[in-house]
Amino acid sequence: MVDAASPFETVMRPGLPPPAAGRWSGFPAHNFVGGHNAPEALLPDTLMQALKTAIDREGLDLATYNLRSGPQGYEPLRAFVTGHLAKVAGMRVTADELLVTSGSLQGMDLINAALLQPGDTVLIEEVNYGGVLTRLARLGVEAVPVRVDGSGMCMASLGTELEKLSARGVQPKYIYTIPTVQNPSATVLSEARRREMLALAKQYQTVIFEDDCYADLVFAETRPPAIHALDDDGRVVYLGSFSKSIAPALRVGYVAAPWPLLSQLIALKTDAGTGALEQLMLAEYCPRHFENHIANLLPILKGKLAVLTSALEEHFGTAAEFAEPEGGIFLWVKLPEAVDTTVLAKAGEGIGISVNPGREWSVASDAGQFIRICYANPDHETIRSGVAGLADVCFETFGVPKRGGNVERFAGAQ
């Protein structure tokens, strides 16, 4: 009605990102995008019982901002996080060094707000979370890509890029890394590389932004110590999340940072606190149930991954290449040169199959051959039929995969 000539058009700030395209129209039938989790692993009754216990005890504190814990977040939740990080990641942080955020993405936005301005330079893994690429572009920040191999970020490449920046007189603001279940490569960076990264950061006088939001989903029994745990001079800001471990709809993340940075993040967090119910629930649930929950979740994820890789083998054959993920909820798949995955993703969308095209998740030269498939949320049958449908539409559009059961089935249907 008012869209034609809105008075707001004359007062809008210039240079805004593209607006939302339209009203949300629901999830696609085959939804392989977004960090949704496995509903089978959720225990709503146990979560609710935990919240009820907390509310019975201190429900009237909902009448105060931040309960009675101040702007850094609900103190018992911070206490759990410190213990958890010590146990699984070797980190020594106190509750005073933590800020609870509304999801790790708010933490990321706060860290960027504290450190970055247009014209700045940072280093990132060349394959990366799409939200990082769009955020840095919006901020007018140059993101220098660092090579990623089957073991995560390559330190030789990092050293080369840091040296090139140094030669140009550029002081990089940070090295951004997802070291533990890298997004989208699903690699885990070795302890040796973590130590090298710290040494390089020190040598080139920059800091490390360690995004560990998938770290609780490592398939192996143990995980390397966090880079933050290996750091001895306060050079690392650490970001964690409950979205990938417990539930994404809860919107609870946390930042561990030295006080000079943390005190800025607190000042920049102008939302008057993160949701109390989520914090109360997690603080009560996690000390007793977090480990069991993860122990229950990981086999579910591995089972879905097995269904996915077997479906890819069945329907794409050798046309789909991928490394076995070391954890997490997504698979990074390379398709033949003939395929443009931006076109493929668009075609998939048309028939209710959503995947992330590589160009949204990578700045490498072969980005257009990749897709990211998130497998945690759909059930086994949806994974199977989604992959079959994607193979069909890929063949229709690009003539590949050329061999294997898929082609025969497809040809037989003609």
Next chain:
Amino acid sequence: MVDAASPFETVMRPGLPPPAAGRWSGFPAHNFVGGHNAPEALLPDTLMQALKTAIDREGLDLATYNLRSGPQGYEPLRAFVTGHLAKVAGMRVTADELLVTSGSLQGMDLINAALLQPGDTVLIEEVNYGGVLTRLARLGVEAVPVRVDGSGMCMASLGTELEKLSARGVQPKYIYTIPTVQNPSATVLSEARRREMLALAKQYQTVIFEDDCYADLVFAETRPPAIHALDDDGRVVYLGSFSKSIAPALRVGYVAAPWPLLSQLIALKTDAGTGALEQLMLAEYCPRHFENHIANLLPILKGKLAVLTSALEEHFGTAAEFAEPEGGIFLWVKLPEAVDTTVLAKAGEGIGISVNPGREWSVASDAGQFIRICYANPDHETIRSGVAGLADVCFETFGVPKRGGNVERFAGAQ
């Protein structure tokens, strides 16, 4: 430990706001600051029962971002808000025109991010929410103050300021107003003034940012229609909240805006959604209980206000001047010229009595004579003893209040 020479100091963005001063040390014994609510009005069991009903029905949706409602927020909550705004504020908005936010403050930050850049100009009520003054200063935006009288923003003053800006060739980005229970004057703008404001906005080709976060707390039986309801060309962005009505710790607010603006706000909201538990709870609780809750809350607030004003009369006598609030949770009190309330607030803090000094809440020339007293959270006895203590420290520091029971009591204690 690392505070002395943090590596982060070399990578910090210039021009940041002051960092958090230190670790939070708890609420003062007499806490008259912050928009905390009355715990007596909270019904934790009923709220929990509502959440349980919602979780029993759709708890597994917690495994997906945004439940199944997309980035604008949980659809049943938006449905309640549309009905509520129609009933109490005469607004005609659909769920598609609403964005649920993490408190109304996130909504404010999003609106500012969409509209403002350094050097811009806006118009505001000269007495105002302190967070508005600090936000606009941080953004490098000129805030032109408009006079406020016992009936809210003065339209003559608004017209004069708009004309002056027009003469200077300045296009103001918006008129910001808290029309219904203005903060801190606790006035309610009449429908006639609302219509005048709209006419002026149209005449000078600007828009109105209507912050109605206290509007559910009007003491009278009815309230005027929202400015948004009187608008016929999509010139108003409307901000609401559940913090002041249900509970501030929940962090749920909402924005109603024409699509050209709303689509930008959605794109700028990069936190991947507002907490699901809060939205589920409110969507289930409010349709059945919201009206009763408010009917229960208002007498509690009025009772506390009566205790406050009677304590002020007892301990400050004629030295404390104030208008009877038309709703809400705060009283705006004028003290004699001899008093500098910035100094008074500091002295009060030293003995555990917190009030907002006028200079944080006003840019008027007499700001230093005012204090804002939030009365919703403390109990009756705490209100009484806090006012008595404040009168003592005021007399010690400034020699006023000179007459009345307080002085006699104080002198007797020497």
